[in-house]
Amino acid sequence: MDNSQKKKIETPTPKSKFEDSPVFNYINNLSPIEAVRSIPTVQTFNSLSFTSPPPVFTSPHASFHRESRFFRCHNSVERSKALESLDRSVSTQEVVVASGEVDLNKEATLEDQEEETSCDRVDSPGTGDIVTQVLLDPSGGAPRGEDDGSSSQDVSVGLRKILDAQKENGTPRLMADAAELLVFRSPNDSEAFGCLVDKISSSERRFCAGVKLTKHRDITKDVPANDNQPLAVVPNQLVSNLHRGSMRRRCLDFEVLGKRKKDIPDDDQQTVGDNKAESSSKCVVPGIGLHLNAIAMASRGIKINTIHEDSTSVEIQKSFLGSTTPVQSQDIMRETLDQAESEPGKELAVEEETPKPLVFEELNQDSLQKKKQVRKVEEPGEGDSCKRCNCKKSKCLKLYCECFAAGVYCIEPCSCVDCFNRPIHEDTVLATRKQIESRNPLAFAPKVIRNSDSIMETSDDASKTPASARHKRGCNCKKSNCLKKYCECFQSGVGCSINCRCEGCKNAFGKKDAYLLAIMESKQEEDLSTIQQNSDLSKEVEQNHPSSDQPSTPLPPYRHMVVHQPFLSKNRLPPTQFFLGAGSSSFRKPDGDLSQARIEKKPLETVAEDKTEIMPEILSNTPITTVKAISPNSKRVSPPHIGSSESGSILGKRTNGRKLILRSIPAFPSLNPNQ
DNA sequence: GAGTTTGAAACT
DNA sequence: CAGTTTCAAACTC
Incomplete structure (x- = not known):
């Protein structure tokens, strides 16, 4: 927070x-x-x-x-x-x-x-x-x-x-x-x-x-x-x-x-x-x-x-x-x-x-x-x-052990052998944990990062959005087709994503292909809208400043809009951002109207994992600086087209997306009691 | 319940 | 970073 x-x-x-x-x-x-x-x-x-x-x-x-x-x-x-x-x-x-x-x-x-x-x-x-x-x-x-x-x-x-x-x-x-x-x-x-x-x-x-x-x-x-x-x-x-x-x-x-x-x-x-x-x-x-x-x-x-x-x-x-x-x-x-x-x-x-x-x-x-x-x-x-492991050789001190991986002690029901993952061995556990974290700081971090898309409009579109939840690192399935619990994505109830290196993905929660396809589509969509917006903006600029040399690129006055653009960019999120998502419900209907859902989610996805604290800010008139810092897509900003009826459906959707986002703000408990 | 399959984790 | 080994869960019978 x-x-x-x-x-x-x-x-x-x-x-x-x-x-x-x-x-x-x-x-x-x-x-x-x-x-x-x-x-x-x-x-x-x-x-x-x-x-x-x-x-x-x-x-x-x-x-x-x-x-x-x-x-x-x-x-x-x-x-x-x-x-x-x-x-x-x-x-x-x-x-x-x-x-x-x-x-x-x-x-x-x-x-x-x-x-x-x-x-x-x-x-x-x-x-x-x-x-x-x-x-x-x-x-x-x-x-x-x-x-x-x-x-x-x-x-x-x-x-x-x-x-x-x-x-x-x-x-x-x-x-x-x-x-x-x-x-x-x-x-x-x-x-x-x-x-x-x-x-x-x-x-x-x-x-x-x-x-x-x-x-x-x-x-x-x-x-x-x-x-x-x-x-x-x-x-x-x-x-x-x-x-x-x-x-x-x-x-x-x-x-x-x-x-x-x-x-x-x-x-x-x-x-x-x-x-x-x-x-x-x-x-x-x-x-x-x-x-x-x-x-x-x-x-x-x-x-x-x-x-x-x-x-x-x-x-x-x-x-x-x-x-x-x-x-x-x-x-x-x-x-x-x-x-x-x-x-x-x-x-x-x-x-x-x-x-x-x-x-x-x-x-x-x-x-x-x-x-x-x-x-x-x-x-x-x-x-x-409360995980129950069955470890035989790891002493429950490795990530193999579900209990250990889950950050919990093994308990009575566990069938582990030579278990060190007990309060008695707290020091050992902590030391091991540290060691593992030193190797991989996120070893104990959530494998599946679910986005806060729930705060978004819960329309079907949203649930279809592939990016709602993703496995942080993605799976590497070769034979299971991501249809069995061998697959961590499937096990977590999330669709496969760009992070996955799986083969023959048939993840019921969302195929990697569908995910990629959606990304491509969104990219095309975005490009299209960007071009259009640029064009519109140019016209506007010329009208407003006939003698101005200003380029058609994003202008300061529109910065606040630009801020949102990065989020709206559906295909430029760094891998980690794809993890964010909401999982279960995601991906199920990749062929659905994803655009709006994506638009709505993107902002959250972008910040959910590591920047959750600033989410509320972002959602509500986030200062551009913050957004820029957060968004890897900041460089890809399209001038917003304000008041232009030519903005097209895409732009309209985006606008709607913003509205929805704002509407969702209170979902993250608003700190302002007056809200 | 034993054995097999699988893929992540760990190791080299 | 890639390849290999280890490991335990998931799965099958």
Whole structure:
């Protein structure tokens, strides 16, 4: 996140501004949420966020991972929808729309809201310290693994302090609400969010949309529905639920938690419902979230689960939970995931909207048996989100080991031999990790970088865009035709790209050929438009400055437009930028209208991987300097044609693309509460 | 569950 | 950087 933006979050906006905003008025009319309510939430929050030990694997690319994941969470259609919801909520202009969502989700529990607000307070000035104390202070935060109850109490106290502090500071409630949307922007939050979202990707991602958050909640939590919930709460529920605490850290301790989970009475789980078990298992995912591979796999696994939602699936997961899955007994995650599972019907409906299911359907067409097989394999796998390796010779200290590669310790279910990837050998693990990173700094970086295209228009076009998600290095398949999980691209659910050196690529998520073709087409398109624009510009210049010697090349006045051009250049992104993408949904229909989708995505793709922090800036009137620095295509700039009807459809599309991009800005939690 | 295939990771 | 070896997951039977 951009520092300046962060500051915005932490800096309370003048109350007057809020008072003037429709959101403020709306919220003002809502029955105030009493601090007391935060107590139950606090517990959940606590169990999720404060039980994690320090991360074992500290990668110099931590932030990178974070960001990558964060943006990946935006990659799918569901995510985009979710973010759209966020957008709506954030936007004061669309309060009405947001309220509609609230109605849909009014069953959302206060707990969620309180959790969110609690988190918000973390970012709130004057309360951050307290929160930090609560979070970091062992006595306050309760060491992980401790009884949730006690720890939750501690946290409750801490949060109460925060609450009080906030009251003293007079932090507007609106601020908190608005900040809710931004919570996951903090490093931990974003990471956790990214992890979980990634893990739960496809099916669970729909949470973000706030479409089906609720029923389950009401059933399980018996929390009165409140129509007067802050708008931001609904769309942000997933975030609020997921982002609390460092999941990465947790993942390293999943074994412990998993054991604890086993101890949890069945009643507990059943109270929450069968789905809970599943969700719990998915909660593990976050741990896996450390590695994109794992994430991607998990995403797919989950997807399959949801697609084939049935008793069997639940059963499998349950058994998995009960036995081997290192699951945390974290209510929040369960709840969140429960929500996703609680409404199979809806889920399926949502799935149908997403391309991914289709792909899997294709893949599963082989036979029903295959389906089940896949499910069986994937579920444990996704639970296996907490990777389980079977290493014999690598001692789980090489990237061969999925656990190690995922940045997680091996756990009980692993079948590894002479495993050194254990907390006991932390030093060894870290040393080895360092060594590997010295060799390849990105060794532990996400293999698949998903673009934040989700924030973009989630039209089919977008999903067809080949560049939505890509494997960072691409695959090298020779015999599998990129149709089996041998292929990392396929395994990650992304199409092959220019980075791939595969032969006979038939990747169901997107063939390399199609990708290249799309690039070529886009290039031609761009060239055409560039020429046209140049021509138009020349004419304009001549008209405006008949005596001017100015060349027809880009002119200063149009710089701001030029800024976008590089992004719009679809075929000039450096290889790494092709990785960015949104994966699952990408590539499926390469023959579709890619132009707009590409246009929309390009900007994000360009910055998603390493420049995610500046994305918001770029999206919103990014200074040309920044863009230039970011864009490798800066040299290829075409003069924008303003107000020219001759600009042609291409230009028009671009304009539209920009509009869409701007519209998506709020999806990345806007730092400006007034937005 | 054993054996084979595959491609990434590691090594030279 | 390319070729080879090692490795473990994915796959097949």
